[in-house]
Amino acid sequence: xxxxxxxxxxxxxxxxxxxxxxxxxxxxxxxxxxxxxxxxxxxxxxxxxxxxxxxxxxxxxxxxxxxxxxxxxxxxxxxxxxxxxxxxxxxxxxxxxxxxxxxxxxxxxxxxxxxxxxxxxxxxxxxxxxxxxxxxxxxxxxxxxxxxxxxxxxxxxxxxxxxxxxxxxxxxxxxxxxxxxxxxxxxxxxxxxxxxxxxxxxxxxxxxxxxxxxxxxxxxxxxxxxxxxxxxxxxxxxxxxxxxxxxxxxxxxxxxxxxxxxxxxxxxxxxxxxxxxxxxxxxxxxxxxxxxxxxxxxxxxxxxxxxxxxxxxxxxxxxxxxxxxxxxxxxxxxxxxxxxxxx
Amino acid sequence: xxxxxxxxxxxxxxxxxxxxxxxxxxxxxxxxxxxxxxxxxxxxxxxxxxxxxxxxxxxxxxxxxxxxxxxxxxxxxxxxxxxxxxxxxxxxxxxxxxxxxxxxxxxxxxxxxxxxxxxxxxxxxxxxxxxxxxxxxxxxxxxxxxxxxxxxxxxxxxxxxxxxxxxxxxxxxxxxxxxxxxxxxxxxxxxxxxxxxxxxxxxxxxxxxxxxxxxxxxxxxxxxxxxxxxxxxxxxxxxxxxxxxxxxxxxxxxxxxxxxxxxxxxxxxxxxxxxxxxxxxxxxxxxxxxxxxxxxxxxxxxxxxxxxxxxxxxxxxxxxxxxxxxxxxxxxxxxxxxxxxxx
DNA sequence: AACCACGTTCGAAGCGCTTCGATTCAATTC
DNA sequence: GAATTGAATCGAAGCGCTTCGAACGTGGTT
Numbered sequence: 001x002x003x004x005x006x007x008x009x010x011x012x013x014x015x016x017x018x019x020x021x022x023x024x025x026x027x028x029x030x031x032x033x034x035x036x037x038x039x040x041x042x043x044x045x046x047x048x049x050x051x052x053x054x055x056x057x058x059x060x061x062x063x064x065x066x067x068x069x070x071x072x073x074x075x076x077x078x079x080x081x082x083x084x085x086x087x088x089x090x091x092x093x094x095x096x097x098x099x100x101x102x103x104x105x106x107x108x109x110x111x112x113x114x115x116x117x118x119x120x121x122x123x124x125x126x127x128x129x130x131x132x133x134x135x136x137x138x139x140x141x142x143x144x145x146x147x148x149x150x151x152x153x154x155x156x157x158x159x160x161x162x163x164x165x166x167x168x169x170x171x172x173x174x175x176x177x178x179x180x181x182x183x184x185x186x187x188x189x190x191x192x193x194x195x196x197x198x199x200x201x202x203x204x205x206x207x208x209x210x211x212x213x214x215x216x217x218x219x220x221x222x223x224x225x226x227x228x229x230x231x232x233x234x235x236x237x238x239x240x241x242x243x244x245x246x247x248x249x250x251x252x253x254x255x256x257x258x259x260x261x262x263x264x265x266x267x268x269x270x271x272x273x274x275x276x277x278x279x280x281x282x283x284x285x286x287x288x289x290x291x292x293x294x295x296x297x298x299x300x301x302x303x304x305x306x307x308x309x310x311x312x313x314x315x316x317x318x319x320x321x322x323x324x325x326x327x328x329x330x331x332x333x334x335x336x337x338x339x340x341x342x343x
Numbered sequence: 344x345x346x347x348x349x350x351x352x353x354x355x356x357x358x359x360x361x362x363x364x365x366x367x368x369x370x371x372x373x374x375x376x377x378x379x380x381x382x383x384x385x386x387x388x389x390x391x392x393x394x395x396x397x398x399x400x401x402x403x404x405x406x407x408x409x410x411x412x413x414x415x416x417x418x419x420x421x422x423x424x425x426x427x428x429x430x431x432x433x434x435x436x437x438x439x440x441x442x443x444x445x446x447x448x449x450x451x452x453x454x455x456x457x458x459x460x461x462x463x464x465x466x467x468x469x470x471x472x473x474x475x476x477x478x479x480x481x482x483x484x485x486x487x488x489x490x491x492x493x494x495x496x497x498x499x500x501x502x503x504x505x506x507x508x509x510x511x512x513x514x515x516x517x518x519x520x521x522x523x524x525x526x527x528x529x530x531x532x533x534x535x536x537x538x539x540x541x542x543x544x545x546x547x548x549x550x551x552x553x554x555x556x557x558x559x560x561x562x563x564x565x566x567x568x569x570x571x572x573x574x575x576x577x578x579x580x581x582x583x584x585x586x587x588x589x590x591x592x593x594x595x596x597x598x599x600x601x602x603x604x605x606x607x608x609x610x611x612x613x614x615x616x617x618x619x620x621x622x623x624x625x626x627x628x629x630x631x632x633x634x635x636x637x638x639x640x641x642x643x644x645x646x647x648x649x650x651x652x653x654x655x656x657x658x659x660x661x662x663x664x665x666x667x668x669x670x671x672x673x674x675x676x677x678x679x680x681x682x683x684x685x686x
Numbered sequence: 687a688a689c690c691a692c693g694t695t696c697g698a699a700g701c702g703c704t705t706c707g708a709t710t711c712a713a714t715t716c
Numbered sequence: 717g718a719a720t721t722g723a724a725t726c727g728a729a730g731c732g733c734t735t736c737g738a739a740c741g742t743g744g745t746t
Contacts, residue, residue, distance in 0.1 A: 003702055014726045019704060026705095029724060046455035050396030051702035054731045059393065061458075064440065068425035074418040082411035085442050094458060097407065097440040099428050112389035115404075115437060346732055357696045362734060369735095372694060394732035397701045689746075696739070701732105708726080715720070 002045045011039040022047065053114060060093050062303055063116035065107070065130075067100040067123040073276040076292050077122065080144075083296025084120060091304045093117075104133040111137045118303045120144065140306035142299045145290075151314075154306065156299050159317035160195045160274075163288045164202030166320050167244040167272045170286070172210045176242040176270060179207060180233040181216035182226075182254060183246050189218060199246050199274060213237060221249035223257075230257040242270040251275060255283060266326050280325065288320045345388045354382035365390065396457060403436050405646055406459035408450070408473075410443040410466040416619040419635050420465065423487075426639025427463060434647045436460075447476040454480045461646045463487065483649035485642045488633075494657075497649065499642050502660035503538045503617075506631045507545030509663050510587040510615045513629070515553045519585040519613060522550060523576040524559035525569075525597060526589050532561060542589050542617060556580060564592035566600075573600040585613040594618060598626055609669050623668065631663045 008015040013032060020026040021036040028036075039045070053059045064084055066077055085095045096116050098106050100123065107130055110116050118140035121130060134141045135152055143155045164181075171179050181203050183189070184196045200216055207214035215237040219229040233240060245254050251273055255265050263269045266286075273280050273287040280287030298316060305312045351358040356375060363369040364379040371379075382388070396402045407427055409420055428438050439459050441449050443466065450473055453459050461483035464473060477484045478495055486498045507524075514522050524546050526532070531539045543559055550557035558580040562572040576583060588597050594616055598608050606612045609629075616623050616630040623630030641659060648655045 001702090004704095005702080015703080016705075016727075017725060020725085023704080026725090027723070032724080044455075046452070048397065048702050049456045049458050050393045050402065051731090052704080053393030054391065054397050054701090054733085055703040055705080057704090057731075061439075068421065068428065074421040078411065078417040078421050081440065082442060085411065085440055086444065089442075089445070094453075095440045096404075097424065097428055097438045099425060099432075101429065102432070109389065110437075112387075113392045115392050344732090347734095348732080358733080359697075359735075360695060363695090366734080369695090370693065375694080391732050394701090395734080397703085397731090398733040398735080400701075400734090687746105689744100691742100691744090693742085694740080697737095699734105699736090701734085704731085705729090707728095710723105710725075712723090713721085716718090 001048075002043045004045070004047065007036065007039050007043055007045045010043060011036045057114075058307075059114060059117050061096050061116045062088055062093050062300070063096045063098050063107075063110045063119050065098045065100055065102075065119060065121040069099075069101065073278045075278060076276060076290060079292035080122065080296045083293040084300055087297045087300035091300065093300075093304070104130045107133050107137060111139050118142075118307055120299050120303060140303055142303045142306070144295060144299055154302050154312055154314055154316075156295060156302065156316045156318065157195070158290055158295075158320055160199040160320075161202035162317070163274050163320035164199040164204075164244070164246070165206035166202075166288055166322050167274065168203055168206035168210060168212070168214075170322050170324070171242040171244070171270060171272060172212055174242075174270065176212065178213040178237050178239040178241060180237050180240045180243040181214060181246070182229055182233065182243060182250065183216060183218045185220045185247075186218040196246070203244060213239070215240075219247055219250050221247065223253045226250045226253035227257045227260070230254060230261065234261060234263075240269065242272065244272050244274070246274045248275045248279060251279060251283065251285070255285070270326065272322075274320075277323070280323070284325050286322065286324045286326055288322050291318055291321045294318055344391075345386045347388070347390065350379065350382050350386055350388045353386060354379045400457075401650075402457060402460050404439050404459045405431055405436055405461050405463060405643070406439045406441050406450075406453045408441045408443055408445075408462060408464040412442075412444065416621050418621055419619055419633060422635040423465065423639045426636040427643055430640045430643040434643065436643075436647070447472045450476050450480060454482050460650055461485075463642050463646060483646055485646045485649070487638060487642055497645050497655055497657055497659075499638060499645065499659045499661065500538070501633055501638075501663055503542040503663075504545035504548075505660070506617050506663035507542040507547075507587070507589070508549035509545075509631055509665050510617065511546055511549035511553060511555070511557075513665050513667070514585040514587070514613060514615060515555055517585075517613065519555065521556040521580050521582040521584060523580050523583045523586040524557060524589070525572055525576065525586060525593065526559060526561045528563045528590075529561040539589070546587060556582070558583075562590055562593050564590065566596045569593045569596035570600045570603070573597060573604065577604060577606075583612065585615065587615050587617070589617045591618045591622060594622060594626065594628070598628070613669070615665075617663075620666070623666070627668050629665065629667045629669055631665050634661055634664045637661055 004015045004018050007018050013036060017028060017032060018036050021028050021033050064081060066081060088095050098110060107119060119134060120142050122144045124131065124143045124145065141153055143153055145157060168179060181200065183200055188196045204214065204216065215233060217229050217233060219226055245251050255271060258265050258269050265271055271285050273285045275287055277287065277289040295318060298318065302312045302316065347358045347361050351361050356379060360371060360375060361379050364371050364376050407424060409424060431438050441453060450462060462477060463485050465487045467474065467486045467488065484496055486496055488500060511522060524543065526543055527539045547557065547559065558576060560572050560576060562569055588594050598614060601608050601612050608614055614628050616628045618630055620630065620632040638661060641661065645655045645659065
């Protein structure tokens with residue numbers, strides 16, 4: 001193994017000088033820098049990360065805590081993870097993969113054994129046991145997907161207000177003049193959860209701004225409730241040709257109930273969902289999706305900023321992406337082109 | 344931060360004794376062990392992983408190299424990753440996530456900077472640049488998904504021969520007496536790829552053993568070729584009521600062509616695919632799936648064994664899982680039960 | 687009673703790096 | 717020409733752990 005001492009000898013300098021060349025923490029003359037650089041290249045020197053962590057008390061590793069069990073939308077998680085790793089590498093960091101199964105104890109372990117400098121935690125619940133632990137740990141952390149307002153912690157999330165507005169804008173541009181909104185169960189709005197209200201607020205404001213008729217109703221997730229709400233919407237907003245749904249669990253029933261009422265989807269009633277991409281894909285509905293790639297990138301950038309002593313905003317909201325699926329037919333395979341035929 | 348010296352003082356022993364209690368590398372009297380353990384608990388001591396890596400030249404980290412870009416089946420990758428992390432933790436190891444994008448240079452970096460003790464590499468190509476590097480690196484490695492026969496390297500893969508046989512057995516048990524096989528393009532069999540032939544061999548042997556009629560044909564991936572092959576199969580194996588397909592790209596066309604020929608799927612012709620689960624799910628076909636969870640677990644166990652100086656078999660084949668999807672209707676949402684109503 | 691052997695425990699030397707005060711030397715100033 | 721500065725470099729002291737040889741008691745042996 002090539003050590004910093006080997007490099008120093010080879011370049012005819014002290015080990016500390018090599019270190020300063022590497023970290024840039026003290027000025028080094030251009031000539032020395034060149035010479036050391038050349039020695040590093042020739043010897044193929046790579047600093048030992050353990051020694052670095054020990055002496056410098058920085059690991060250059062960030063822990064990514066993911067919900068890997070079933071029940072979450074794996075492709076979204078994966079895309080997010082991919083983006084995190086790529087961005088982390090751009091900052092010369094590595095990524096330690098931790099499952100949510102380990103819970104708060106896992107965070108304590110990773111921080112306590114100095115395996116990572118900071119945390120990226122996905123899928124944090126409203127009353128998550130990890131939040132207080134994260135604060136105690138005193139290590140930089142970025143939370144994802146839920147804007148758990150927590151002092152000292154940094155959160156990244158989709159801008160639900162913009163998402164609500166985006167749906168309206170999209171539908172108005174398609175010519176719709178009366179748009180319904182089927183939201184989460186009433187209780188969700190009562191609780192000050194935030195994201196449900198913000199979506200609704202964005203929807204309502206946009207409808208107002210664009211001068212289209214709109215009616216918004218909450219809905220429980222079971223079938224009968226959905227049927228009732230859909231019926232009410234069709235009655236109250238008689239010229240309704242579009243419906244924005246912000247209720248994952250009800251989404252399937254919504255489509256079914258509309259069809260049961262004799263409305264074709266999307267010909268008679270265009271449905272736009274705010275939900276995980278997978279679900280919309282399955283039902284072939286236009287949807288506002290979570291921009292997992294941007295989310296991952298931004299999360300890492302925020303964490304790196306915190307590691308560098310900066311104090312980024314407590315909450316970052318990402319612009320929603322609307323993905324139109326109208327006109328999609330039955331599932332069709334993506335088939336690669338046939339290989340070139342000889343002759 | 345609590346160090347080993349703090350623990351030693353608290354327990355009234357030398358630091359080395361604490362180390363031996365922790366690692367078990369030398370005998371420690373039961374009484375001392377108790378006392379040290381108690382001190383560790385009381386002080387909440389957690390060893391510094393960097394210091395450990397430096398002194399002991401073992402990181403207790405394994406690098407997981409995943410293909411995270413599009414084009415691979417994310418859910419499979421994710422399930423595999425999940426299984427890897429869980430199993431690694433059981434062996435007191437952590438997992439460093441590396442993307443395949445980093446290529447061979449990434450492996451060199453991780454090994455060179457002593458970030459990990461060994462590698463788990465998924466989706467290794469037939470002529471992968473990483474294979475020679477992996478061998479040079481001299482670190483334990485386990486390759487997944489492709490049985491790249493490489494001396495010194497350990498591979499885990501699905502047992503394709505058993506997969507072919509499993510399809511036949513399943514169909515015979517359902518009462519089918521004439522089974523077709525639509526395989527990969529001819530060129531794949533010509534190349535000594537291995538897995539294609541093995542699947543076919545397993546299929547043929549099982550058909551023979553079970554005494555059912557069978558015909559196997561290769562197929563190019565484009566539509567016309569598939570139509571021709573399906574036509575030939577129906578003509579040559581006139582009483583064919585089942586078809587095993589080992590050709591991801593053609594799978595969609597196979598179903599379409601069968602229907603175009605007036606055969607209902609699966610009522611008239613049962614189709615069993617050997618392909619990623621996602622695809623079969625989309626087409627609602629019974630399939631042999633890659634047991635990602637077992638794969639992950641086994642891979643870690645093999646790697647840990649190698650880290651401990653053992654020499655596990657160069658190739659481990661996993662039994663295929665057949666997942667029956669006959670009788671599945673249109674996509675249906677899994678809806679949570681409605682919340683309890685008051686009154 | 688002196689001896690050996692063995693199970694335990696101790697002490698010290700590193701592992702490879704960062705960091706901080708000290709040192710050097712050339713350029714500037716009076 | 718001596719004193720002052722400041723940039724560039726050096727040297728040494730750790731960071732917290734593992735590991736190895738040595739030291740320490742015991743109990744059993746001669």
